[in-house]
Structure formats: C-alpha cells, structure tokens
Amino acid sequence: MKITIIGLGLIGGSxxxxxxxxxxxxxxxxxxxxEENAREALKLGLVDKVVPLETGIKDADLIIVAVPVDKELEVLPAVLDGVDRNTTVIDMGSTKKLIADLVKDHPKRKQFIPSHPMSGTENSGPTAAIDELFKGKIAIVCDQEDSGPQHLALIEKMFQVLGMNIAYMTSDEQDHSTAFVSHLPHAAAFALANAVQFKEDRNIIFDLASGGFRSTVxxxxxxxxxxxPIFEQNRNYVVNSLDVYIQHLQQFRDCLKNNQFDELEKLILNANKIRTILDGGNQHFIKNEEKIVKLYTKEQ
Structure with missing residues (x-):
C-alpha cells in the first residue's frame, strides 16, 4: 500500500x-x-521521502490530508483534481461541513472520505508524533453515503488496524458534537490561561499551580x-457551546454569590454523573468488522 501523508505534524506523523x-x-x-518539519520527519524516519504535492499524489493508493483546516480548503481540491481514479483520499480535520460542502460537486467526490479521528495532544510538529496515538479512540466518518463503497471500506480497514472505533455522522452533526466535546474545552482552556495570566501576582499563582490546574489548562x-481556523470554520456551533457553558458558569457563580450552598451541592453532584457517562459504552459508535471485511475485499 503506497500512502502519501500531506502534513507531517502530530496527526500525520503519528x-x-x-x-x-x-x-x-x-x-x-x-x-x-x-522545510524544517520535512527535515525532521525524514530524520525521525516518519516517511521514506518528502516530495512536492504534485509528485506525492501520483500513483498513491491512499492520500491522507493532515493539514490545518484553513490550508485544507486549498489542498483538498488540488488533491482531488490530480489523483488517479482509484486513489482514496481522506482528511483528518476537526471541522467537516465547510470542507465537505467545498468538494460536494467534485467529479471525484466518491474517492473522498471526510473523517475526524478524536485523538491528539497539545503538542505539534513531527517530534510530537507518538506511537498508538489513536488506539482505543473514536474515528468519525462523515457523509459515508457520498463516498464510494471500496474507498469507504479501505478507510474502515485503516481505522480498524489503528485500533479505533468508528462513529458515522453527517458533517453537520460532527461539527455540532465536536463543538461541545473538543472545541469548547480548548476555548475554555485558552480563556482560563488568559484569566490566570491577567492576575498581577500571577508568578506566585504559577508557583502554587497543582496537577489539577495543569491538567485543566x-x-x-x-x-x-x-x-x-477551527474556531473560525465552526464558529456558530462553538458560540452555541460557549453560551451553554457560560450559562452554567453563571449558575455556579450565583450559588456562591447568594450563599445557595444546597443548590451548589446539587450542581456538583449532577456534574459527578459525567463519570458514569464517560465510563459507559455508546451504541452510536459502530465497529462492524463483518462489513469491513466484505467491502474491503470487494473488487475495485
């Protein structure tokens, strides 16, 4: 399997x-x-060679687009324009609707699988790449009915090999869901970091920072x-998630401000229920190995 990875940072490198x-x-x-990332990727042995885009997409069986979502708006159409008719193309972007709409009428749309592997770290660049980053995580596949079955099957097989489970959603559902479970936590972390740095005696605060603060920020x-660009492309759903979050922050603040400690206790106990939700299974996340094997072995 000849694979070309466009973008050799954390996701592409891993x-x-x-x-x-x-x-x-x-x-x-x-x-x-x-050029620096290219040299580092070669030094680390992440890829066998680094070539220009036009060369990299020729004769590849699978092309993985792992660039920031604003860059993808330029890269993805160029890739689909230049690939062979049997080549499968997949992207790794955290936003999907704008990207899927961009190529919905492309003559090679069926060769494209919009996806989002729900995995990552706060680090970036080729040196951030780690083994088994995706194992046990969820891979979101979007608008699967718009992709050719043989291309979809190849991607399902790839995610299976990576040890991932698959969730099938529309692009809009993906953007809505990830606004709450991925984009909102990042926005909250950026805001918290700015809030703490705003304090005049922030150096003392950082000296006292414990594991709880470090993990949160x-x-x-x-x-x-x-x-x-993720916030820009998914701004409507991110604003919606921030509105909900701010509402709950205000509720928490008002309990403290008004000495409503019984209500505060209810808020905390209700929040504790997240443990049960996170530890439980979700039937929307489907890993259908029989389907994968059947489609993957189907003639092109």
Missing part, C-alpha cells in the same frame, strides 16, 4: 508511525510545506495555527 508499524503501508511519502498550549 499516523505514519502506526501505519508503518502495522505494515498497513509498504511505502510512505510525505508532503510538507515547512493543558489544552491552552495547543497550536494557534491549528485552532484559530
């Missing part, structure tokens, strides 16, 4: 590691706009070049 280790890829080609270290 994919390269796992696809090589599992032997899903027999040849890995990289496309990277940053960890996401604030995430790359601006990645997250600014």
């Amino acid at each position: 994919l390269a590691k796992d696809l090589r280790r599992t032997k899903f890829a027999t040849e890995l080609t990289g496309v990277e706009a940053s 960890r996401l604030a270290k995430s790359s601006c070049s990645m997250w600014k």
Whole structure:
C-alpha cells in the first residue's frame, strides 16, 4: 500500500508511525510545506521521502490530508483534481461541513472520505508524533453515503488496524458534537490561561499551580495555527457551546454569590454523573468488522 501523508505534524506523523508499524503501508511519502518539519520527519524516519504535492499524489493508493483546516480548503481540491481514479483520499480535520460542502460537486467526490479521528495532544510538529496515538479512540466518518463503497471500506480497514472505533455522522452533526466535546474545552482552556495570566501576582499563582490546574489548562498550549481556523470554520456551533457553558458558569457563580450552598451541592453532584457517562459504552459508535471485511475485499 503506497500512502502519501500531506502534513507531517502530530496527526500525520503519528499516523505514519502506526501505519508503518502495522505494515498497513509498504511505502510512505510525505508532503510538507515547512522545510524544517520535512527535515525532521525524514530524520525521525516518519516517511521514506518528502516530495512536492504534485509528485506525492501520483500513483498513491491512499492520500491522507493532515493539514490545518484553513490550508485544507486549498489542498483538498488540488488533491482531488490530480489523483488517479482509484486513489482514496481522506482528511483528518476537526471541522467537516465547510470542507465537505467545498468538494460536494467534485467529479471525484466518491474517492473522498471526510473523517475526524478524536485523538491528539497539545503538542505539534513531527517530534510530537507518538506511537498508538489513536488506539482505543473514536474515528468519525462523515457523509459515508457520498463516498464510494471500496474507498469507504479501505478507510474502515485503516481505522480498524489503528485500533479505533468508528462513529458515522453527517458533517453537520460532527461539527455540532465536536463543538461541545473538543472545541469548547480548548476555548475554555485558552480563556482560563488568559484569566490566570491577567492576575498581577500571577508568578506566585504559577508557583502554587497543582496537577489539577495543569491538567485543566493543558489544552491552552495547543497550536494557534491549528485552532484559530477551527474556531473560525465552526464558529456558530462553538458560540452555541460557549453560551451553554457560560450559562452554567453563571449558575455556579450565583450559588456562591447568594450563599445557595444546597443548590451548589446539587450542581456538583449532577456534574459527578459525567463519570458514569464517560465510563459507559455508546451504541452510536459502530465497529462492524463483518462489513469491513466484505467491502474491503470487494473488487475495485
């Protein structure tokens, strides 16, 4: 399997590691706009070679687009314009609706699988790539009815090899859901980091910072070049999620302000229910191995 990965940062680099280790890829080609990242990726052995986009998309069986979502608006149409008719194309972006709409009428739309692997860290660049980043996580596949069955099957097989479970959603559902479980936590972390840095005696506060604070604000270290365009593209749903979050913050604040400690207790106990939700299974996340095997072995 000849695979080209466009964008050799945390996601692209981690994919390269796992696809090589599992032997899903027999040849890995990289496309990277940053010369420094390209050199680092080669030094780390993430890919076999780094080439220009036009060269990288030729003769590839699978092309993975793992660039920031604003860059993808330029890269994805160019990729679909230039790929062979049997090549499968997948993206890794955290926003989907704008991207899916961009190529919905493209003559090679059926070769494209819009996806979002729900995994990552606050670090970026090729050196941030780690083994098994995706294992046990959820891969969202969007608008699967608009993709060709053989292309969809290849991607389902890839996610299976990575140890991921698959959730099937529309692009709009994906953007709505991730606004709450991914984009809102990042926005809250950025706001919390700014709030603490606003304090005049912030150095003393940082000296006292414990594990709880560090784990809560960890996401604030995430790359601006990645997250600014995510917020821009999903701004409506992110604003909605922030409105809901602010409402609950105000409710918590008002309990303290008005000495309503019985109500405060109810809020905390209700919040504790999240443990049960996170520890339980969800039937919307489907891993249908029989379907994967059947479609993956179907003739092209």
